[in-house]
Amino acid sequence: MKTYKLAHNTIEDRDWNVLINFLKRRSYPNQAKVTRKFEEKFSYFLGSKKSVFVNSGSSANLLMAQTLLEGKFLKNKIVVLPSVSWSTTVSPFIQLGYKAILCDCDKKHLGISIEHLEKICKKYKPGLLVLVNVLGHGNDYKRIINLKRKYKFQIIEDNCESLGSSYKSKKLGTFGLASSNSFYFGHHISTIEGGMVSTNDKSFYNISRAIRAHGWARDMDKAFKKKLEKKYKIDEFKSLYTFYYSGFNFRSTDLNATLGLEQLKKINKISKTRHKNFYYYKKNLNDYWSQSSGLTLLSSFGYATFVKNRLEVSKYLKSKKIENRPIISGDMSQQPFWKKHFTNQKKLPNATFVDRYGLYLPIHANLTKLDIDYISKCFKSLAKPIFF
Numbered sequence: 001m002k003t004y005k006l007a008h009n010t011i012e013d014r015d016w017n018v019l020i021n022f023l024k025r026r027s028y029p030n031q032a033k034v035t036r037k038f039e040e041k042f043s044y045f046l047g048s049k050k051s052v053f054v055n056s057g058s059s060a061n062l063l064m065a066q067t068l069l070e071g072k073f074l075k076n077k078i079v080v081l082p083s084v085s086w087s088t089t090v091s092p093f094i095q096l097g098y099k100a101i102l103c104d105c106d107k108k109h110l111g112i113s114i115e116h117l118e119k120i121c122k123k124y125k126p127g128l129l130v131l132v133n134v135l136g137h138g139n140d141y142k143r144i145i146n147l148k149r150k151y152k153f154q155i156i157e158d159n160c161e162s163l164g165s166s167y168k169s170k171k172l173g174t175f176g177l178a179s180s181n182s183f184y185f186g187h188h189i190s191t192i193e194g195g196m197v198s199t200n201d202k203s204f205y206n207i208s209r210a211i212r213a214h215g216w217a218r219d220m221d222k223a224f225k226k227k228l229e230k231k232y233k234i235d236e237f238k239s240l241y242t243f244y245y246s247g248f249n250f251r252s253t254d255l256n257a258t259l260g261l262e263q264l265k266k267i268n269k270i271s272k273t274r275h276k277n278f279y280y281y282k283k284n285l286n287d288y289w290s291q292s293s294g295l296t297l298l299s300s301f302g303y304a305t306f307v308k309n310r311l312e313v314s315k316y317l318k319s320k321k322i323e324n325r326p327i328i329s330g331d332m333s334q335q336p337f338w339k340k341h342f343t344n345q346k347k348l349p350n351a352t353f354v355d356r357y358g359l360y361l362p363i364h365a366n367l368t369k370l371d372i373d374y375i376s377k378c379f380k381s382l383a384k385p386i387f388f
């Protein structure tokens with residue numbers, strides 16, 4: 001029986017050969033020139049000025065959270081986080097002492113609920129909004145930008161599930177001060193493990209480059225480095241071991257960047273196929289949730305459905321070797337780690353629904369129409385729709 005995995009391996013023989021040749025040349029394997037090139041090409045692809053390659057999407061999120069603080073980009077440490085998101089979308093803000101508030105999700109695309117966001121803004125005047133583009137879908141950017149103007153918060157985007165998705169020819173991951181992407185094995189493209197922070201802000205870029213590696217200035221643009229050396233009166237000898245920011249070590253290597261450069265060549269094709277697969281699924285399974293986010297390109301990560309008898313359906317699909325998952329965190333406020341930190345969380349009705357009934361199906365770029373028909377047929381033979 002054929003297995004229908006959630007993720008497929010995007011690293012092909014050609015990519016491994018490029019990597020083998022890189023190794024044969026005994027090139028310097030640490031973070032160096034190839035990483036720079038990958039960062040440049042990725043920025044060009046995304047439509048962002050600068051990017052910082054790190055060892056995972058989770059590190060990218062933590063790097064953004066720390067850069068916002070070290071660079072004093074926020075008016076306060078109150079952050080609004082999406083209830084339907086990922087553990088490492090929200091954890092950095094708990095770890096770094098932000099005051100975290102969960103926002104309910106929208107019924108059309110599982111991004112932020114604008115109505116709930118506005119209520120939170122009125123009551124708490126947050127300094128930061130974190131957006132997650134869920135399973136390839138986007139958010140209501142126009143209305144969010146209006147709220148940003150009104151309440152003066154910063155925005156960052158976790159785009160780890162939506163690489164390639166675009167809204168009116170603008171790529172998701174370019175709507176805020178910075179964004180994260182993930183290149184985990186089986187994601188849209190992969191560097192085995194890997195992630196990227198992208199931004200148009202020079203200062204954000206330079207500070208995040210420092211925080212990526214210990215907090216030193218070596219990886220910053222020369223002008224930024226010089227300014228710091230002048231400010232703190234650091235001579236040439238001391239400069240190598242002077243730490244200006246409270247840093248981490250999130251570096252990846254040129255080995256991973258070599259793979260990244262090869263993978264990047266395929267992203268447009270992969271996104272288009274994922275888009276096509278999404279609409280083919282939608283034709284088959286619209287009764288299980290009529291989802292939409294008005295995107296011009298939907299580089300889908302998984303096909304989301306809502307099912308009354310979810311556990312039964314999930315088990316049946318598993319018996320047919322069709323992998324399936326809950327819709328990411330479900331309601332974050334119900335996750336054990338969240339409950340340990342926050343004891344009096346108010347109900348989030350839409351996220352509660354997602355938590356109870358959400359299930360997503362494989363949609364990767366190696367699936368054919370026949371595969372999708374087969375998966376849809378197995379799914380429909382048992383799944384009872386429930387209206388969201």
Ligand SMILES: Cc1ncc(COP(=O)(O)O)c(C=O)c1O
Pocket residue numbers: 056057058059085086088089132158160161182183184194195328
């Ligand atoms: C929304 C979201 N953010 C962050 C991550 C973490 O990415 P990584 O696995 O590269 O650490 C994931 C993982 O899939 C995710 O779905």
